[in-house]
Amino acid sequence: MLRVGFVDGLSCLPLRMGLQATGGLDGVELVGGAPDETDAMLLSGELELGLVSSASWEGNRDRLWRVPGYGIASDGPVMDALLAVRRGRSLREARSVALASEAATSHGLARVVLERVCGASPRYEVVSPRPGWALAEYDAALFVGEAALEARRLGGVDTVDLGEVWREYASLPMVYAVWASRGDPARYGFWADRVALAVGWAELHADEVVEEARRRGAPATPEDLREYFSAIGYRVGLREGEGLKRYLAESRLLSAGPFGRVSA
Numbered sequence: 001m002l003r004v005g006f007v008d009g010l011s012c013l014p015l016r017m018g019l020q021a022t023g024g025l026d027g028v029e030l031v032g033g034a035p036d037e038t039d040a041m042l043l044s045g046e047l048e049l050g051l052v053s054s055a056s057w058e059g060n061r062d063r064l065w066r067v068p069g070y071g072i073a074s075d076g077p078v079m080d081a082l083l084a085v086r087r088g089r090s091l092r093e094a095r096s097v098a099l100a101s102e103a104a105t106s107h108g109l110a111r112v113v114l115e116r117v118c119g120a121s122p123r124y125e126v127v128s129p130r131p132g133w134a135l136a137e138y139d140a141a142l143f144v145g146e147a148a149l150e151a152r153r154l155g156g157v158d159t160v161d162l163g164e165v166w167r168e169y170a171s172l173p174m175v176y177a178v179w180a181s182r183g184d185p186a187r188y189g190f191w192a193d194r195v196a197l198a199v200g201w202a203e204l205h206a207d208e209v210v211e212e213a214r215r216r217g218a219p220a221t222p223e224d225l226r227e228y229f230s231a232i233g234y235r236v237g238l239r240e241g242e243g244l245k246r247y248l249a250e251s252r253l254l255s256a257g258p259f260g261r262v263s264a
């Protein structure tokens with residue numbers, strides 16, 4: 001059984017369902033959790049193949065090889081990676097920002113948006129914020145995944161979609177995660193083929209995916225889920241590759257910190 005690192009969130013539900021429906025899981029077990037947990041399993045050598053945050057891939061190119069063609073991307077709004085501020089406040093004025101602990105790429109992207117696009121210079125703390133409390137304590141907060149979908153529904157809060165701002169700023173798609181292996185990526189060409197089939201399946205079965213997301217209690221209306229699953233893309237082609245390069249170059253220009261760290 002090949003154990004494959006997978007992000008266990010709503011954003012990858014279409015891919016998971018596609019893999020299941022097209023025989024992509026024969027001989028394969030998907031393992032993982034939040035992006036940082038999946039990153040850690042691949043980096044520790046516990047797994048040979050998996051989805052990895054673009055930012056973690058960049059920092060570990062000596063150990064990881066990209067399995068090209070696929071990952072997690074958006075060309076414009078992504079809906080589930082966003083900065084939220086209390087209504088009436090602006091990101092430019094934000095002095096304290098909570099960064100979701102589990103998503104390395106979105107950290108960098110939030111900082112690019114705050115510092116380079118908005119001209120802010122806030123103090124950051126890496127936390128595991130749930131929308132409700134984070135905004136009581138910080139001027140702005142990064143939310144990723146289902147917490148971001150929840151934050152969109154909070155009253156008194158404005159949200160800024162990081163994929164959308166990135167698209168306006170860089171004129172390129174954003175790549176949040178890539179597939180990578182620890183050994184020769186040629187061994188995993190079969191996996192790219194299976195992902196390709198799964199992605200095709202998901203595109204043709206949007207209703208089923210939305211229904212399953214609702215069944216799992218996703219915090220969004222069927223209309224929002226439909227929009228969300230068409231915003232999230234799994235192909236990483238030439239333009240996405242350009243977006244990835246640009247993101248990595250931009251994030252290299254950010255200072256190293258210091259960051260505070262508090263627990264939820």
Ligand SMILES: C=C(O[C@@H]1C=C(C(=O)O)C=C[C@H]1O)C(=O)O
Pocket residue numbers: 007009011012035052053054055072078080081102103104105106107144145176177
């Ligand atoms: C936007 C998404 O991308 C996620 C964000 C990641 C990150 O910021 O490091 C990593 C993996 C993705 O799961 C999403 O999946 O919801």
